[in-house]
Amino acid sequence: MSVPTEIAKSAAPFLPFTRPTIDDETIAGVVEVLRSGWITSGPKVKEFEAKLSEFFGGRPVRAFNSGTCTMEIALRIAGIGTGHEVITTPLSWVATSNVILEVGARPVFVDIDPVTRNIDLARIETAITPATRAIIPVDLAGQPVDRDRLYAIAKKHNLRVVEDAAQSIGSTWAGKRIGCFGDFVSFSFHPNKNITTIEGGCLVMNTEAEAKLAEQYRLQGVVRSGTDGMEVEVVGGKFNLTDVAARVGLGQLPHLEKFNAQRRDLARIYFELFAAPAASALGLRLPPADFTNSNWHMFQVILPEEKLTIKRSEVMTQLQAAGIGNQVHYPAIHLFSIYRKRGWKPGDFPNAEYAGRNILTLPLFPGMTRADVVRVVDALVAILKANSRS
Numbered sequence: 001m002s003v004p005t006e007i008a009k010s011a012a013p014f015l016p017f018t019r020p021t022i023d024d025e026t027i028a029g030v031v032e033v034l035r036s037g038w039i040t041s042g043p044k045v046k047e048f049e050a051k052l053s054e055f056f057g058g059r060p061v062r063a064f065n066s067g068t069c070t071m072e073i074a075l076r077i078a079g080i081g082t083g084h085e086v087i088t089t090p091l092s093w094v095a096t097s098n099v100i101l102e103v104g105a106r107p108v109f110v111d112i113d114p115v116t117r118n119i120d121l122a123r124i125e126t127a128i129t130p131a132t133r134a135i136i137p138v139d140l141a142g143q144p145v146d147r148d149r150l151y152a153i154a155k156k157h158n159l160r161v162v163e164d165a166a167q168s169i170g171s172t173w174a175g176k177r178i179g180c181f182g183d184f185v186s187f188s189f190h191p192n193k194n195i196t197t198i199e200g201g202c203l204v205m206n207t208e209a210e211a212k213l214a215e216q217y218r219l220q221g222v223v224r225s226g227t228d229g230m231e232v233e234v235v236g237g238k239f240n241l242t243d244v245a246a247r248v249g250l251g252q253l254p255h256l257e258k259f260n261a262q263r264r265d266l267a268r269i270y271f272e273l274f275a276a277p278a279a280s281a282l283g284l285r286l287p288p289a290d291f292t293n294s295n296w297h298m299f300q301v302i303l304p305e306e307k308l309t310i311k312r313s314e315v316m317t318q319l320q321a322a323g324i325g326n327q328v329h330y331p332a333i334h335l336f337s338i339y340r341k342r343g344w345k346p347g348d349f350p351n352a353e354y355a356g357r358n359i360l361t362l363p364l365f366p367g368m369t370r371a372d373v374v375r376v377v378d379a380l381v382a383i384l385k386a387n388s389r390s
């Protein structure tokens with residue numbers, strides 16, 4: 001294993017792989033909420049939901065304390081549970097399939113398309129059985145799944161769709177913003193996402209009736225009426241967003257388009273630098289150069305394991321030592337032990353497994369400069385060159 005000396009000695013400040021951008025107006029707004037006497041779910045959540053609904057073309061939207069419970073609740077609203085199957089991708093944050101288990105249904109994984117890294121739509125129909133009730137597609141790194149093909153399959157087989165758009169706020173399909181159309185659409189506001197509420201999420205639904213049910217699942221199933229009436233008809237959880245978090249979201253949403261444009265510009269620089277001869281000879285797989293639809297939530301490369309003498313973990317360690325943050329999003333889900341126990345094994349989904357072993361997220365966030373991207377690419381190229389088979 002060889003460490004390029006110019007990299008190992010780097011004294012530049014640490015560059016994280018992501019970092020939220022919170023402005024002073026938002027911080028002052030949060031302080032105001034903290035001093036207001038009402039800090040849990042209240043007027044700020046309602047205001048945030050109204051702004052989100054405006055953003056999503058007037059569709060019903062409710063806010064929650066994660067972009068995980070949003071998907072669980074969508075499945076519950078759709079009546080999906082024991083005895084049902086839900087088709088999804090093995091290359092995602094494990095939340096995507098855990099929610100299927102949580103409601104008592106069975107995940108049915110379909111391998112990814114190695115180019116888009118999203119579920120391979122051409123393979124979905126062969127995975128459909130009489131027990132299939134829904135599809136959960138994931139827009140990995142903000143690259144949207146082809147919504148035309150997705151909804152054509154769903155319609156043909158009468159399936160619900162819970163779009164895991166955790167990473168794709170502000171992405172578009174055929175000129176329309178993700179969330180403005182389709183069935184259930186779930187977003188996350190985790191700090192790594194393009195906008196944040198610290199922790200949080202929202203669910204876009206079809207009808208006010210679904211939204212009312214979502215409110216019940218959000219807080220213990222409770223429905224209030226009159227002055228002191230209370231009823232509980234469904235087993236709900238504790239998934240409400242606080243007003244403090246909602247105020248952060250209210251300060252973030254107006255900046256989303258600008259944040260996404262900055263991400264796009266930085267992604268273009270990555271492509272430009274990786275196209276240089278020394279970099280392009282390495283055999284790295286870059287993401288699709290989609291500057292029409294993607295919100296560029298992440299810039300992920302796939303390392304060429306067959307050409308390298310070191311594993312991804314060593315590449316990560318050397319980048320980290322050079323002051324460059326990096327992460328894995330994600331290992332293949334079906335190889336986690338709770339999934340292996342349910343029968344999945346290595347070899348089941350070769351494209352997801354290759355990506356799961358070799359995918360690497362490089363720094364990308366608003367506020368990064370061209371010089372930062374140059375530094376990342378130079379470091380990665382030097383590490384890979386020093387550790388490639390000749």
Ligand SMILES: Cc1ncc(COP(=O)(O)O)c(C=O)c1O
Nearest residue numbers: 066067068093095166188189190
């Ligand atoms: C693809 C994907 N799905 C689901 C989630 C879950 O979101 P949260 O962390 O807000 O629960 C995330 C966020 O980490 C994600 O990236």
